[in-house]
Amino acid sequence: MESFIQLRKGTTPRRMHADLEGLKDDELGRYGFVGRSAHLYHRNDPTDFRAEGRLAGVDLMTTGLEPTDLADPAGTPVLMFSNEDCRISLSRRAEAHPFYVRNVDSDELHFVHEGTGRFVTEFGPLTYRPGDYVYIPKATTYRIEPDGGGEPGCRLVIEATEEFRVPEPGVLGRHFPFDPALITIPEAEPVEDDGREEYEVRLYHSGETTSLFYPHDPCDVEGWRGDNFPFTFNIEDHDVLGSESMHLPPTVHLFLQATGVYVMHFLPRRAEMRPGTERFPWYHRNVDFDEIAFYHGGNVFGQKMPPGLISHAPQGVHHGAPEKARERARRRFDEFDRVEWKIIAVDTRRRLTPSPEVLAAAIQPDPEVAL
Known part of the structure; x- marks a missing residue:
């Protein structure tokens, strides 16, 4: 349990994390x-x-990793670390997804290290650039369209089995840890059918996939409302304490x-x-x-x-x-x-x-x- 009692024994500096004098x-x-x-x-x-x-x-340089999405548009990020609560992967996607994807196990938080492009989601499109976090709620339908004409980007992908949420603000107030006015939220923009007979949505779950095939583009949403939605936020807009x-x-x-x-x-x-x-x-x-x-x-x-x-x-x-x-x-x-x-x-x-x-x-x- 926590205690207000703070003990000192032997030689210690007067200030915390300061004046160490060789210790x-x-x-x-x-x-x-x-x-x-x-x-x-x-x-x-x-x-x-x-x-x-x-x-x-x-320790490793992620530039040496070659996820399957580097060379194959249907490929996936490479898993780096995992436990029962999360998976941490690396994507170097160079080409657009040939289908939509839907993670039915986890929320996803993508950090964009390199590259630009957009996430096409059922809520509307979200463009991304280096320094962006891209939040994708669990079971959201989306696909990624990188810019760059085949040049790979780089994204750190963090999956959480329970939903991501903003920490309690405490004494810092409601705009901690960031001003919510600075996140980018997608505007509804239904995707028009392009003439194909079927549109695949590939579900990722427990290391397996299931494919759903629609006779229409599944991102045909005319509008949405609520408080569960994807967004982007760039680290340049974070107020550092x-x-x-x-x-x-x-x-x-x-x-x-x-x-x-x-x-x-x-x-x-x-x-x-x-x-x-x-x-x-x-x-x-x-x-x-x-x-x-x-x-x-x-x-x-x-x-x-x-x-x-x-x-x-x-x-x-x-x-x-x-x-x-x-x-x-x-x-x-x-x-x-x-x-x-x-x-x-x-x-x-x-x-x-x-x-x-x-x-x-x-x-x-x-x-x-x-x-």
Whole structure:
């Protein structure tokens, strides 16, 4: 249970996540970053270990993955990670779907890393561009029409078996975590028949497919109303919260959540400016959640982020920026007043299982370099 009692033993800094004087700040926290916690101040880097086994974690460049939708319009995204609550996949679709699709198991949240185009839905069309989230409610009929004349795009696809919803605003008010006036909602636009005899809607369910064939285009909707609909929202329109004197935990940047699944992001913002404050997230071993980080781009204190890198940190295993990066940020504190990273993060309550494709493409660590 939570407690107001905060104990101190041994040598500890006066301020949280600041003035470490050579110690290494490591959080052992429950329920992400909102439950009971202990901060352990190590002499040495707690991520300096070699891992073997299922909880070793995995990093990979998604540019090396080849989902079947890359070469085949009828193909699908490649599964990367999964558990009972969600599936995280990668799409590099180059051509339009030859049929409509309908996910009857899950809500879908697509993050557009590269490419432009549109989702044709029964609610109307939704155009997309890099930096867009595209939300597709469970069992919505749609198909994707990429621009680019056969050049592949790239989308991170997050499926949740329970519906995605906006987190409770709390003291931040009703416009947290984003202004709903800035989402794009489709206008009804019925799709005209093009003369074919049948129109296929391919249902995806439990790893199988079922095809429905209509004598008319199923996106023939003249109008709609209600509060269950697809939309897009671009990360450029997100109002980022920050602090001058403390690095805020990632849950402050929560975007959407479903049962056991939390989608958030690290976006460009003003850096912490009070001298002595640590600008990187502290070391932690997120006891109750697995963490996925997908690098969209940007840079951190002059160091370029690798676009397309995805990293999996299993719960209970130390992770965090390497000590060399932390030392560099401290040394060059006065040179930078902003953090320009763009990272999409997914935390899951249940452990994620990497797919065989991910394990085959994983970046192998140098045995001479600490993880």
